[in-house]
Amino acid sequence: xxxxxxxxxxxxxxxxxxxxxxxxxxxxxxxxxxxxxxxxxxxxxxxxxxxxxxxxxxxxxxxxxxxxxxxxxxxxxxxxxxxxxxxxxxxxxxxxxxxxxxxxxxxxxxxxxxxxxxxxxxxxxxxxxxxxxxxxxxxxxxxxxxxxxxxxxxxxxxxxxxxxxxxxxxxxxxxxxxxxxxxxxxxxxxxxxxxxxxxxxxxxxxxxxxxxxxxxxxxxxxxxxxxxxxxxxxxxxxxxxxxxxxxxxxxxxxxxxxxxxxxxxxxxxxxxxxxxxxxxxxxxxxxxxxxxxxxxxxxxxxxxxxxxxxxxxxxxxxxxxxxxxxxxxxxxxxxxxxxxxxxxx
Amino acid sequence: xxxxxxxxxxxxxxxxxxxxxxxxxxxxxxxxxxxxxxxxxxxxxxxxxxxxxxxxxxxxxxxxxxxxxxxxxxxxxxxxxxxxxxxxxxxxxxxxxxxxxxxxxxxxxxxxxxxxxxxxxxxxxxxxxxxxxxxxxxxxxxxxxxxxxxxxxxxxxxxxxxxxxxxxxxxxxxxxxxxxxxxxxxxxxxxxxxxxxxxxxxxxxxxxxxxxxxxxxxxxxxxxxxxxxxxxxxxxxxxxxxxxxxxxxxxxxxxxxxxxxxxxxxxxxxxxxxxxxxxxxxxxxxxxxxxxxxxxxxxxxxxxxxxxxxxxxxxxxxxxxxxxxxxxxxxxxxxxxxxxxxxxx
DNA sequence: CTGAAAGCGCTTACAG
DNA sequence: CTGAAAGCGCTTACAG
Numbered sequence: 001x002x003x004x005x006x007x008x009x010x011x012x013x014x015x016x017x018x019x020x021x022x023x024x025x026x027x028x029x030x031x032x033x034x035x036x037x038x039x040x041x042x043x044x045x046x047x048x049x050x051x052x053x054x055x056x057x058x059x060x061x062x063x064x065x066x067x068x069x070x071x072x073x074x075x076x077x078x079x080x081x082x083x084x085x086x087x088x089x090x091x092x093x094x095x096x097x098x099x100x101x102x103x104x105x106x107x108x109x110x111x112x113x114x115x116x117x118x119x120x121x122x123x124x125x126x127x128x129x130x131x132x133x134x135x136x137x138x139x140x141x142x143x144x145x146x147x148x149x150x151x152x153x154x155x156x157x158x159x160x161x162x163x164x165x166x167x168x169x170x171x172x173x174x175x176x177x178x179x180x181x182x183x184x185x186x187x188x189x190x191x192x193x194x195x196x197x198x199x200x201x202x203x204x205x206x207x208x209x210x211x212x213x214x215x216x217x218x219x220x221x222x223x224x225x226x227x228x229x230x231x232x233x234x235x236x237x238x239x240x241x242x243x244x245x246x247x248x249x250x251x252x253x254x255x256x257x258x259x260x261x262x263x264x265x266x267x268x269x270x271x272x273x274x275x276x277x278x279x280x281x282x283x284x285x286x287x288x289x290x291x292x293x294x295x296x297x298x299x300x301x302x303x304x305x306x307x308x309x310x311x312x313x314x315x316x317x318x319x320x321x322x323x324x325x326x327x328x329x330x331x332x333x334x335x336x337x338x339x340x341x342x343x344x345x
Numbered sequence: 346x347x348x349x350x351x352x353x354x355x356x357x358x359x360x361x362x363x364x365x366x367x368x369x370x371x372x373x374x375x376x377x378x379x380x381x382x383x384x385x386x387x388x389x390x391x392x393x394x395x396x397x398x399x400x401x402x403x404x405x406x407x408x409x410x411x412x413x414x415x416x417x418x419x420x421x422x423x424x425x426x427x428x429x430x431x432x433x434x435x436x437x438x439x440x441x442x443x444x445x446x447x448x449x450x451x452x453x454x455x456x457x458x459x460x461x462x463x464x465x466x467x468x469x470x471x472x473x474x475x476x477x478x479x480x481x482x483x484x485x486x487x488x489x490x491x492x493x494x495x496x497x498x499x500x501x502x503x504x505x506x507x508x509x510x511x512x513x514x515x516x517x518x519x520x521x522x523x524x525x526x527x528x529x530x531x532x533x534x535x536x537x538x539x540x541x542x543x544x545x546x547x548x549x550x551x552x553x554x555x556x557x558x559x560x561x562x563x564x565x566x567x568x569x570x571x572x573x574x575x576x577x578x579x580x581x582x583x584x585x586x587x588x589x590x591x592x593x594x595x596x597x598x599x600x601x602x603x604x605x606x607x608x609x610x611x612x613x614x615x616x617x618x619x620x621x622x623x624x625x626x627x628x629x630x631x632x633x634x635x636x637x638x639x640x641x642x643x644x645x646x647x648x649x650x651x652x653x654x655x656x657x658x659x660x661x662x663x664x665x666x667x668x669x670x671x672x673x674x675x676x677x678x679x680x681x682x683x684x685x686x687x688x689x690x
Numbered sequence: 691c692t693g694a695a696a697g698c699g700c701t702t703a704c705a706g
Numbered sequence: 707c708t709g710a711a712a713g714c715g716c717t718t719a720c721a722g
Contacts, residue, residue, distance in 0.1 A: 016475075018699060018700085019699065019700065020700095028708085029708070029709050029710085030700080030709090031701080031702095031708075031709060031710085032707090032708060032709075034700070034701065035701095035707095035708085038701085042707070043707070043708085044707060044708090047707085047708085059493060059496065061469055061472045061473050062473050062699090062700080063414070063473060063475060063698090063699050063700070064473040064474050064475075064700095065410045065411075065413045065414045065474065065475060065698085065699075065700085066410075066414050066698070066699030066700035066701085066714090067699080067700055067701070068410045068700090068714090069408070069410045069411050069414055069698090069699080069700070069701090069713095069714045069715065069716085070699075070700040070701040070702075070714055071700080071701055071702075072701095072714065074410070084438065084439055084442075085435075085439070087432070090429055090430075090435060093429065094429055094430070097454075097456060106453065106470070106471075107454060108451065108453060108454075109442075109452060109453075109454050111442060124406055125451070126451075127406045128407050128408060128409040129409050129410065130361075130408060130410060147404075148404060152361075237637065237638055237641050238637055238640070238641060241641060267641055270641040270642055270643070271641070273643055274641075274643055292583055293582055293638075295583070296583060296586060296612055296615040296616070296619075297615060298615070298618055363714095363716085364715065364716065365715080365716095373692085374692070374693050374694085375693090375715090375716080376692075376693060376694085376716095376717080376718095377691090377692060377693075379716070379717065380691095380692085380717095383717085387691070387692095388691070388692085389691060389692090392691085392692085407715090407716080408714090408715050408716070409716095410714085410715075410716085411698090411714070411715030411716035412715080412716055412717070413716090414697095414698045414699065414700085414714090414715080414716070414717090415697075415698050415715075415716040415717040415718075416698080416717055416718075417698065417717095
């Protein structure tokens, strides 16, 4: 069923109920309608009621484009992440969304798929919405992107990782330290042949940072550091399972594997179970993220817990503070991480 | 570090490079700039080059608000879903996003949290962006919402479920039939005391439809239909595990449980493993969705596979067809489902 | 192929 | 408390 009501609807040239229509119906000027709707305290109760009724009767929906253009301000916040397949980003987005929505801001989602060139295109397109501020995953961007954002002059939060050199504000954690922390745990437990399995490490430089931290810790302990397995496909439990088997075949001396994330690690545990490989006796398994699934598998997964939801909320909160002109100090926040030692190591 | 460059940046009254600025720099009229950027074939190569260079030098980003207002058309598509915690919606969104982005449309995300009143608020707010079309999860809405959308006059696709009474277009599957299909499978396998476990069934009426279909099939087979466990919290594997134990305690005669989704069912399998409850010998377990994790757990999960990603792509595709004025027949598509019989039943 | 004029729907100072 | 005027940055016919 198509619908052809009220106004002239030529499918493209469709124009809906406007401020002016409401004004006519309420018998006031357009400007009074605008005020009655946006700053009701400035309008007499009587007229306000008339306007509100007229708006309701007409099914008036304010045109945000016009409002934004006239006021040179919007309630749009682009949020640009490298992936949606990873639950981690979903949780961050949920934290952000909750805060934004509470204050009447609309999230606009961009997905770079770990491609900095796509990020550049997205940033440039989204700035065309004259957003009030922006949230961007990561601290690494093309020079062009950095320049664009630096010259933009509105609040910006870079999230996920913590480091120097942010453009405006930064809320994240050190992936290098997280990697080192897990490696030290494995070393303390007595493992001596520790491998690392990651995916898409060329583009996912945060996973690479965890790997680097891990390698650094191994080196410090005088252990071999050449057991790094880098896979091309996106992380899934199934891939983790296959990677476990492949790694054990290629390097039977391995006694522990640190997976770049919990998706892979959980898959490895499930695969080990299928193949009757004792974990952690034959091979210890560790992950990164702290997904709840890790507590349900047997053995339960040792992992590093990152405060994703909280990071999202915090990023949105400092952004909105800056947007409303309030001071934000410090400009950078390390949300940290914690090591959850469970049964798999 | 804050940035204060170029233009006057009073943080709110900030205005950026405009068409006019580019025109001045290129030594042409604004209208030529607009054309050079939007319909380059209408402009002489020489001027076009001048314009493009000026735009690049100035870092010009077109103001979409102004463009939208002037042309009465946007490239915005709101996508409204009931939840982001559920991977299912993420996959649908990915499918949609891929198609939209390819055609230069921007997805605007709304999350109702299974609350029809919130849906109404969101729809009304998002229509203010004068979107080119809309994608909305579900066929049930408040009367107010239906009226608003029916009067709106632009293309709309309702997704996830298939049924009569869509407002404009519909791409989905029958949850009632899916539920019945799984129940019949369990009956064929010889199970006679079959329970159903679902969460938030008051609001998640698609889960309720699966339950209804399941109950109908049991009734047809002359089996008891009173083993329905409705939980209040959102679905997680952990909750599924707890629900399994609770159900077996309350109704020890149960020999099979159909979980409303794979999140719950996978958790139940993992929990059974921990508690050494043989699956399917003591209790058969089935799910709904076809998440890949179901193939990794032991025993592998019997489930119903829904084509989420494909549904998302299809919905976006028919929407864009309608937006560009092409005919779409039929207006409703049943994407179907398939029963994946694995080890857990 | 190029430009002057009008207008999209709203808000912002500015007067009353 | 209320309204007339100007303008936000762009595009759309309409003339040349």
